[in-house]
Amino acid sequence: MTRKSVRPYREPAGGWGALKALSEALLVQRVPVKGAATLSRMNQPQGFDCPGCAWPDPKHTSSFEFCENGGKAIAWEATSKRCTPEFFAEHTVTELAGWSDYDLEMVGRLTHPMAYDKASDRYLPVEWSDAFDMIGRQLRALPDPNMAEFYTSGRTSNEAAFLYQLFVREYGTNNFPDCSNMCHEATSVGLPQSIGVGKGTVLLEDFDKADCIFIFGQNPGTNSPRMMTSLRNAARRGASIISFNPFRERALERFQAPQSPVEMITLSSTTISSKLFQVRIGGDVAVLKGIMKILVEADEAARAADQPEILDWDFIRGHTVGIEALIDDLKRTQWPAIERQSGLTREDMEYAANAYMKSERAILVYGMGITQHQRGAHNVQQIANLALLRGNVGREGAGVCPVRGHSNVQGDRTVGITEVPKADFLERLEHRFGFKPPSAPGHNVVTALEAMIGGEVKVFFAMGGNFAAAIPDWQATQAALRELDLTVHVSTKLNRSHLIHGRAALILPCLGRTEIDVQASGPQSITVEDSMSMVHASGGRNKPASERLLSEVAIIAGMAKATLGDNTVVDWDGFVADYDRIRDAIEAVFPIFQGYNARIRVPGGFHLTSTARERIWATPSGKANFLVFEGCGEDPPQCDPNFLWLSTIRSHDQYNTTLYSMSDRYRGVFGQRDVVFLNEYEMRKRGLAEGDRVDLITESTDGVERIVRNFRVVGYSFPTGCCAAYYPETNPLVPLYARDPMSFTPSFKGIPIRLVRSSASETSIEH
Numbered sequence: 072m073t074r075k076s077v078r079p080y081r082e083p084a085g086g087w088g089a090l091k092a093l094s095e096a097l098l099v100q101r102v103p104v105k106g107a108a109t110l111s112r113m114n115q116p117q118g119f120d121c122p123g124c125a126w127p128d129p130k131h132t133s134s135f136e137f138c139e140n141g142g143k144a145i146a147w148e149a150t151s152k153r154c155t156p157e158f159f160a161e162h163t164v165t166e167l168a169g170w171s172d173y174d175l176e177m178v179g180r181l182t183h184p185m186a187y188d189k190a191s192d193r194y195l196p197v198e199w200s201d202a203f204d205m206i207g208r209q210l211r212a213l214p215d216p217n218m219a220e221f222y223t224s225g226r227t228s229n230e231a232a233f234l235y236q237l238f239v240r241e242y243g244t245n246n247f248p249d250c251s252n253m254c255h256e257a258t259s260v261g262l263p264q265s266i267g268v269g270k271g272t273v274l275l276e277d278f279d280k281a282d283c284i285f286i287f288g289q290n291p292g293t294n295s296p297r298m299m300t301s302l303r304n305a306a307r308r309g310a311s312i313i314s315f316n317p318f319r320e321r322a323l324e325r326f327q328a329p330q331s332p333v334e335m336i337t338l339s340s341t342t343i344s345s346k347l348f349q350v351r352i353g354g355d356v357a358v359l360k361g362i363m364k365i366l367v368e369a370d371e372a373a374r375a376a377d378q379p380e381i382l383d384w385d386f387i388r389g390h391t392v393g394i395e396a397l398i399d400d401l402k403r404t405q406w407p408a409i410e411r412q413s414g415l416t417r418e419d420m421e422y423a424a425n426a427y428m429k430s431e432r433a434i435l436v437y438g439m440g441i442t443q444h445q446r447g448a449h450n451v452q453q454i455a456n457l458a459l460l461r462g463n464v465g466r467e468g469a470g471v472c473p474v475r476g477h478s479n480v481q482g483d484r485t486v487g488i489t490e491v492p493k494a495d496f497l498e499r500l501e502h503r504f505g506f507k508p509p510s511a512p513g514h515n516v517v518t519a520l521e522a523m524i525g526g527e528v529k530v531f532f533a534m535g536g537n538f539a540a541a542i543p544d545w546q547a548t549q550a551a552l553r554e555l556d557l558t559v560h561v562s563t564k565l566n567r568s569h570l571i572h573g574r575a576a577l578i579l580p581c582l583g584r585t586e587i588d589v590q591a592s593g594p595q596s597i598t599v600e601d602s603m604s605m606v607h608a609s610g611g612r613n614k615p616a617s618e619r620l621l622s623e624v625a626i627i628a629g630m631a632k633a634t635l636g637d638n639t640v641v642d643w644d645g646f647v648a649d650y651d652r653i654r655d656a657i658e659a660v661f662p663i664f665q666g667y668n669a670r671i672r673v674p675g676g677f678h679l680t681s682t683a684r685e686r687i688w689a690t691p692s693g694k695a696n697f698l699v700f701e702g703c704g705e706d707p708p709q710c711d712p713n714f715l716w717l718s719t720i721r722s723h724d725q726y727n728t729t730l731y732s733m734s735d736r737y738r739g740v741f742g743q744r745d746v747v748f749l750n751e752y753e754m755r756k757r758g759l760a761e762g763d764r765v766d767l768i769t770e771s772t773d774g775v776e777r778i779v780r781n782f783r784v785v786g787y788s789f790p791t792g793c794c795a796a797y798y799p800e801t802n803p804l805v806p807l808y809a810r811d812p813m814s815f816t817p818s819f820k821g822i823p824i825r826l827v828r829s830s831a832s833e834t835s836i837e838h
């Protein structure tokens with residue numbers, strides 16, 4: 072294990088450090104040499120889609136593009152380590168609950184279906200058919216199908232997701248809590264009100280044409296490293312790249328491209344952001360309003376002086392409504408408030424506004440720093456406003472670019488994983504299959520958790536993910552999970568959610584993306600949709616980690632047959648035998664998939680059209696809408712004025728709840744994760760020094776104590792009034808009530824907390 076230390080990282084991101092880190096990951100996971108060849112099949116025409124992030128690949132036709140974190144994601148799946156029935160026989164669940172998240176996943180790939188045995192407090196092997204019967208019995212016994220929750224994590228393929236929603240709707244509920252409820256839901260809810268679609272409007276090639284790229288609250292060097300190629304090329308072409316992030320994330324500053332022999336050999340690098348503004352946590356709306364205010368005033372001045380317009384009035388008049396209210400709001404918003412909320416100066420915003428005004432084609436990129444806030448959907452809408460002011464939507468080299476998380480989180484939504492299904496979708500489902508799907512809205516993650524806490528839920532089923540660790544407010548939410556009658560997890564690796572289980576519990580191990588999936592008609596491919604709405608096929612080649620594994624598709628079918636028995640109208644076995652049939656059914660229900668099976672056989676796949684990209688506005692007004700957000704920040708909490716905004720963030724060495732190591736190379740933190748980043752001023756104000764130990768306590772408004780203990784203070788260049796610490800260790804601090812009322816996205820990036828010197832001798836994060 073790496074020694075604990077904190078030391079500044081002075082290198083560019085990427086480069087030899089990235090190559091070294093990946094080779095270490097392959098070693099730790101004991102990926103056989105043959106398995107390392109697996110990497111070269113990533114994102115290739117005949118290969119599999121990287122199970123890492125959702126960033127697109129140049130048409131899935133290019134030569135191998137090196138990606139450190141994509142490589143780690145594959146190493147974690149292609150590992151030769153195994154989590155077997157013998158392992159479970161040796162350890163009680165109570166004992167495993169004391170293990171760290173890192174150690175749990177390090178055991179290796181799950182090999183057998185396992186059922187919890189209360190008498191021995193162990194998971195024991197179970198036959199697949201018995202596992203399905205158990206699920207069927209429990210689900211049939213529920214007096215109301217709405218007493219079951221069906222979670223999806225975004226690695227699930229289009230085929231599995233479609234069958235999953237089909238089963239759940241035939242069973243009778245729309246309870247689809249989804250990982251995107253904790254992620255880009257603010258986009259899915261906020262953006263349609265602005266531009267009529269809840270997805271981005273750019274394609275990868277637009278990055279080659281943009282002359283200005285703004286990046287709000289997104290960390291590409293870690294979370295979508297292949298995006299660095301686009302950013303590097305844009306920077307080298309002279310595009311101005313401006314980042315807004317409380318951290319000076321290294322990859323947003325300097326990047327050494329592992330694909331560039333010149334940069335690698337000469338140890339040179341490319342400057343990425345021409346400016347990186349360290350915005351305060353939750354200060355983005357203030358920044359956006361500041362920039363828009365400058366644009367509006369410059370436009371008025373230009374028009375008064377008969378100079379060319381700054382705003383794109385042809386576009387605004389022809390394509391939008393609401394400009395008057397927006398201008399009115401911007402005029403009313405005063406500079407002192409903008410500067411206070413954003414933590415930036417008016418000059419900073421003038422710099423950004425000038426770059427934006429001068430550019431002909433601008434792309435506005437954003438990530439979790441925007442969406443995971445109490446005003447997440449509003450934040451997204453202000454980004455759309457900024458784009459619309461200069462007609463930067465539906466034009467080459469320009470657009471809005473939400474960077475999605477999980478590799479198929481966008482596709483899962485497209486094929487029907489939603490708790491609020493539209494009427495036309497339900498009609499087509501009924502027409503194709505001949506049963507009446509439920510239309511009452513179901514639960515999202517937050518409302519599912521509230522229902523569990525209220526005792527209204529009995530069964531929780533998870534298609535992937537690590538729900539118990541990813542959710543907020545552990546004290547209450549994990550306790551509720553333990554009260555359920557049955558919890559079921561379809562998983563590849565052992566994780567926390569298997570240990571925080573219901574009275575009965577199942578772990579169902581499935582094939583991963585890298586593995587060959589053979590069914591009655593031969594080897595199958597699945598399909599996924601990336602962040603830019605490109606759909607393409609993915610087929611694994613590796614031998615499955617165990618002979619007992621089933622595909623997610625087969626698991627859904629097995630469960631559906633056991634639950635619905637003779638009542639089903641679906642030919643589940645037919646779907647499992649040949650995934651082409653699933654795609655035909657998807658096409659029948661969603662006309663945008665026209666020609667699905669033929670089109671995924673073309674290398675590179677196909678693009679799902681986006682109306683906004685074509686300047687067709689699928690809004691009630693038939694136009695794009697400028698939307699006003701009163702004020703310019705998070706609601707200030709009623710608490711100690713010395714509170715700090717806490718943002719919960721990812722290290723460079725984790726994939727959500729999966730930890731690749733205990734280090735965070737680019738931020739210079741090694742061998743530890745129980746740290747809190749804050750600036751010198753905030754340290755001094757509290758009489759704290761580097762290395763001191765503190766407890767983090769939420770400024771709760773419901774009287775509940777939320778605390779994590781004994782975190783190490785790390786002095787860092789960070790905005791005043793703010794601090795940051797890692798997810799998921801700090802999830803106990805995030806109250807369930809702290810969420811965006813529009814999209815229900817938890818406010819993972821903005822929780823008011825206070826710090827007190829710790830009297831604890833050990834770090835404690837209670838599960």
Ligand SMILES: Nc1nc2c(c(=O)[nH]1)N[C@H]1C(S)=C(S)[C@@H](COP(=O)(O)OP(=O)(O)OC[C@H]3O[C@@H](n4cnc5c(=O)[nH]c(N)nc54)[C@H](O)[C@@H]3O)O[C@H]1N2
Nearest residue numbers: 124140288289290294352353438439440476477725726727
């Ligand atoms: N290697 C790796 N890849 C991943 C993931 C992973 O964990 N590891 N996760 C996947 C998933 S599911 C997702 S959703 C994405 C997540 O990818 P990102 O969207 O990049 O998510 P985070 O790293 O959580 O936070 C992004 C950035 O927001 C900044 N930030 C925090 N608060 C604020 C704020 O108030 N305003 C602004 N402007 N910035 C702020 C943080 O400093 C950080 O740099 O990545 C996906 N890809």
Ligand SMILES: Nc1nc2c(c(=O)[nH]1)N[C@H]1C(S)=C(S)[C@@H](COP(=O)(O)OP(=O)(O)OC[C@H]3O[C@@H](n4cnc5c(=O)[nH]c(N)nc54)[C@H](O)[C@@H]3O)O[C@H]1N2
Nearest residue numbers: 224254535536537541561562563564566719727728798819
């Ligand atoms: N505090 C805080 N909380 C957050 C966030 C944050 O920024 N801060 N981010 C939120 C975000 S953006 C997201 S998306 C969620 C993530 O929440 P989840 O998607 O639920 O969590 P993951 O950690 O991605 O899930 C990891 C597990 O997925 C399983 N797995 C891996 N590959 C496969 C596969 O191919 N099939 C199946 N069936 N299982 C597989 C493995 O068993 C692994 O242990 O967390 C959210 N929670």
Ligand SMILES: [Mo]
Nearest residue numbers: 254255476477
């Ligand atoms: Mo995510």
